[in-house]
Amino acid sequence: MFESCADPKSIEGLSWLLCYLTTGKHLDFYWSFVTVLTLLAITAPVALAFGFAGAMAARSHFLPLSLIGKGYTAMVRGVPDIVFFLFFVIALDQGIEWLNHQVQCPDWTEPIRKGLEFRVCPEAKVPLNSAPQSVHKAYGFALAVVTFALVFGAFAANVLYGAMLAVPRAQLETAEAYGMSHRQVFRRILVPQMWVYALPGLSNLWMILIKATPLLFLLGVQDVVYWARELGGAKTSAYEYPHPDWRLWYFLFLLVFYLAFTKLSEKVLNRVSARLSKGQATAAGEALRKAGA
């Protein structure tokens, strides 16, 4: 990156470290933090939407819909999330290819699952074998995002379902007494009021989501853990920057990153919680009122 780094064998000390930390691979490492943040930025709203849909379905009076919703919310209960991660990544991939296969090659006669193979016609491959490497990477990342959103959507559905039940019944009855329809009560009364009850659960969920991001590594994405292992491993003198096994330091750096991130999130979420409690008929709202008076 810098001109002085042209011959790394000849420099020492701090300038060596500076050159070492700005190699192309290290820049990839720094970019992988952006990957993690991107994952969080996309997953959080999508999972919230999934959760909202799941909670609404679970509340439905239409039996099949409510069964689907309840099944979805119950999904993460009792089974480790890592099992879902490993499962969904392959299952989604195969499901998409299978569907594509039905559309693209209707007269393909060979069975798709033959022995130990899963073989669809070449046109139905997602992404196509001829696609550039970047497309394959993007597809892998997209699969990981959908997987995260599905699993965390189920968590969020749990939280939101509970929050909807926690809104005082009297509030809804008052709205009904004013002649609002079910839909109006839901939109104007229930949803605005449920957030304060949902917030503790959702902030917990956000923390868990942050702490689940290193699992991207297991889904085959080149994330922070991948690069920490790659860069930290011992490098012989055949490399430009030889060094012994430094993985410990790289992982220590990741640990500090995550600690700082969760601490910051906690601070922000506490503020949001105080903001939402304003004027609410809860203990926290009462405490705020007294403090202000």
Add this chain to the structure above:
Amino acid sequence: MTTCWETINAYALRSLGYGERLLPRSDFTLCQQFTLIGSGMLWNIYFGVLALLAGFFLANALALAKAAHSPWLRKPAEWFIFVFRGSPLFIQFFLAYEALQMLPKAGIDVFGITVQTAWTTKAWAGALFVLFLNTAAYSAEIFHGALRSIPKGDLEAADAYGITGWSRFIRIEWPTMLRLAWPAYTNEAIFLFHSTALVFFSGFPAFQQRGDALYYANYFADKTFNPFIPYPIVACYFILLTLVVIWLFGRVNRHLNRHLPSNMGSKIRLRPQLIR
């Protein structure tokens, strides 16, 4: 073609190193998958039970330290809890593995006795240690919260009876803390068992392919390209394990609440929060 009974004989204790050495390589049967994955569950149970038992004691100590007035006790406990609750378990596993590998291979000399270090990088010891510290931190936070929500009246009553010091703690505070914390602690236990599935995906190698349930499920999914059989099998096993945990903790909960009128006991709800 071997019968299912033969498969069970060959693989039921495979995860511990007994029985058939070679894992099946082709013609995977449902029986093989059930047996091997079930065999792997032994490791999940081992990690979960031991970490939970040992973690319980450390958690109590940490919760008390965090509630202490002296900053010499409080600060270290707060930092310990912050570090383990604020960072991903996955990273903790990696970090611990790398740190344990830095120990001198030949062993450490303590007063002329050589202490072996090689065993610490094995999953049965290293991963167990990380899980133990991790669950202790989470449980300590739960216990600390419970300690702070002991009803004021209980403590005043103890004062009025002249119960002070150690006997106040052991007869009034600790049982009440445990009673209040139990539902949340049940969740923590469930979560801990779930976390054990991470062990063999996080640096700790599975020696001679002796892994946990998810390790074998992943093996089958890789070999057969079919995730729809092994993963649901793991899920079944874990649901069973979770039910057993809920049942056991429910028994303890009933014992802790036995002095209360039956409608007042804080029942463990059948819908445990799944979030820790």
